[in-house]
Amino acid sequence: MNKLPIETRVQILRLLCEGSSMRSISRVAGVSINTVTKLLVDAGLACANFHDEVVREIPAQRVQCDEIWSFSYAKQKNVKHAKAAPEGAGDAWTWTGIDADSKLIVSWHVGDRSAFTGTSFMADLKARLANRVQLTTDGHRAYLKAVSEVDFDADFAMLNKIFAATPAGPGRYSPAACIGTIKTPVMGNPDPQHISTSFVERQNLTMRVSMRRFTRLTAFSKKFENHCHALALYFFFYNFCRVHKTLGATPAMAAGVTDRIMKMEDAVSLIDAANPIPAIRGPYKKSAAAEISN
Numbered sequence: 481m482n483k484l485p486i487e488t489r490v491q492i493l494r495l496l497c498e499g500s501s502m503r504s505i506s507r508v509a510g511v512s513i514n515t516v517t518k519l520l521v522d523a524g525l526a527c528a529n530f531h532d533e534v535v536r537e538i539p540a541q542r543v544q545c546d547e548i549w550s551f552s553y554a555k556q557k558n559v560k561h562a563k564a565a566p567e568g569a570g571d572a573w574t575w576t577g578i579d580a581d582s583k584l585i586v587s588w589h590v591g592d593r594s595a596f597t598g599t600s601f602m603a604d605l606k607a608r609l610a611n612r613v614q615l616t617t618d619g620h621r622a623y624l625k626a627v628s629e630v631d632f633d634a635d636f637a638m639l640n641k642i643f644a645a646t647p648a649g650p651g652r653y654s655p656a657a658c659i660g661t662i663k664t665p666v667m668g669n670p671d672p673q674h675i676s677t678s679f680v681e682r683q684n685l686t687m688r689v690s691m692r693r694f695t696r697l698t699a700f701s702k703k704f705e706n707h708c709h710a711l712a713l714y715f716f717f718y719n720f721c722r723v724h725k726t727l728g729a730t731p732a733m734a735a736g737v738t739d740r741i742m743k744m745e746d747a748v749s750l751i752d753a754a755n756p757i758p759a760i761r762g763p764y765k766k767s768a769a770a771e772i773s774n
Contacts, residue, residue, distance in 0.1 A: 537608075543605070544677050552700065572590055575588065583726075584731035637670035643656040720741075721744065
């Protein structure tokens with residue numbers, strides 16, 4: 481079985497996390513686009529499993545949640561007119577929950593923006609926390625049902641933004657100017673000073689500039705599955721490899737999940753562990769009886 485040198489695989493994974501497109505990576509690394517895609521799929525599966533196993537019992541105190549929009553193959557309004565749209569085409573919302581102190585992405589989920597997806601996200605977030613937290617979300621009403629249905633033990637508050645009444649032009653992506661916020665306690669006794677979504681929104685900006693799939697105007701995911709694989713790789717890089725300037729360590733180190741800065745070589749090791757090379761069989765030798773009969 482042919483396998484790329486570890487240096488080439490590390491280079492491809494690093495470029496995937498630094499905002500390079502897959503075709504530009506194939507040109508820089510001197511490999512085919514199919515090779516880059518295969519490595520992305522393998523890395524995404526390995527990193528998602530690693531996150532699921534390791535990011536548990538997080539001793540967070542304040543958790544902020546938000547969702548960020550993108551799409552795969554075509555925007556939702558254009559899917560019905562798209563030619564041969566694959567399953568999963570349309571809007572793809574990434575729900576994220578971040579520990580405000582360690583900046584660790586505790587949980588993430590990709591789907592639509594419905595209360596059903598919100599409930600799945602909140603259930604996973606709840607399962608990864610070690611104690612009661614102060615939970616802050618934006619004003620999306622799906623969070624109300626999600627927190628209630630999973631019986632989330634938290635001091636829950638919502639931060640509702642007030643936007644200026646400015647008309648949105650055609651093709652506009654950004655919301656109108658925010659002119660104020662309303663802090664709304666929902667459950668428990670949340671501290672008003674910490675009712676904020678600033679950290680999770682800043683992380684969403686980092687995610688948007690770090691992955692070409694989120695630039696929307698010039699690039700987007702062609703397959704929903706590859707979109708999820710790219711996110712799994714990015715969150716591994718963000719949590720375990722990228723040193724946060726305000727912390728002087730990775731978010732995983734700040735949260736006590738690991739005691740060292742991990743590298744992309746570790747991601748390659750995860751891939752190899754999940755996809756071991758089959759034993760190479762020796763040349764086939766006929767038996768004496770078979771030789772005679774032939």
